[in-house]
Amino acid sequence: MDPKNLVSENTTLPPPPSDGWFPVDLRCLDPEGTSPCDLYRRTRENEHVLFARKMLPMDRQVRNRLVGNGLYYLFIQDADSPLYFDYLKNTLTSVVRDPNTTSKKKAEAVHASCQEILRWAFEEPRAPFIRKAQEAILPTVQLIVSDDSATKHLVRLTAYDHSTYTHSTNVGIFAVALAKIFYGAGALKQVESLGAGFFLHDLGKCRVPIEILNKPGKLTEQEWRVIRRHPEDGQTMLQESGILTEEARVIAVQHHEKADGNGYPHGLKGDDIHPYARICRLADVYEALTADRSYHNRHSTFDAFKIMHKQFDTDLDRKLFELFLQLFTA
C-alpha cells in the first residue's frame, strides 16, 4: 500500500448518516488496494450507486476525480461497518509498521484515520462501534509511544485541521505524547486503556443535545448541568461497551476536575486527581485554546501557553505543563 495517498488536509464536513447508510472518507481508502466492502456514491436524487465492489480494486482515476472535485465521502451500509473498521485498523497497523514509510507519512495517515474513527464513535455511539474504535485507535497510540519523530509530526498536524472530530483526535495525541514524557515510553503500560481514555474522553458528550454543545452564547444554569454530566456519562458508555478499565475510567470521569477543587463532577483537588486525568485536562485546555471554535478565534501556541501559565494554582499541573512544552520544541 502507498501511505502517500492517505492525507488529512481538508476540513469539509461529512454528510450525516441516514437510513442505514454511513459516509466514509475516501481519503482514508488506499487507492492502490481493494475495497473493504461495497462502496457507494450518493446521487443528487439521494440514490446510492455502486462505486466499488467488495474485495475488488477501486477505480483510481474516478477516485482521484472525486477527490479533485471536493467529493470526499462515499457510503457503506450499516451491516458493513465492522469490515470498514477492521480495514482502517489493518491499514493503520501496516502503515505504522512499514519500515519504508517516513514518520511524517505515518503521522498524516494516523491523523486522518483517527478523525474518521472518532467521527463514527461519536455519531453512532453503540457498544460495538465504541469497541471497534478502541481497537482502531491502538496503532496510533503505539506510534506515539514508539516513534518520537512521528509524535512531533502529529503535534504539528494538530495545528492545521480543526474539523468536527479533530478535538478528540488532538487531545488524544497530546495526552498520549505527554504521558510518554511523564512516565517514560518503557514504563507506559496499558496502551489500549490509555487510547480509550484519552481519545474517547469526551464520549459522554454524545448525550448532550447538539443545540447546547454548539450554542454560541452564554449557557443557562440548566444547560451547564447537562454539560457537567458528560464525564460520568462517558464512564457509563465505556462500561456499557465493555472497554472500561481503571485507566479509562479515571480519564473519562476526572478530566474536568481542577487543582483547586472547582472542577466537576466531584470537585476533587490536587493530587486526588489521577495524573492521567491531569494530563488529559492539560491537553484539553490547550486544544480548546488553540482550536477555531464558533465562539472565539484561536489563540497562537505562545498566547495559549501564557494563558495556561496563569492557571497553575487553580486548574493545571505546573510540572506536567513544563513537560508539555517539550512537545513543541524542535
Ligand SMILES: [Fe+2]
Ligand atoms: Fe470534556
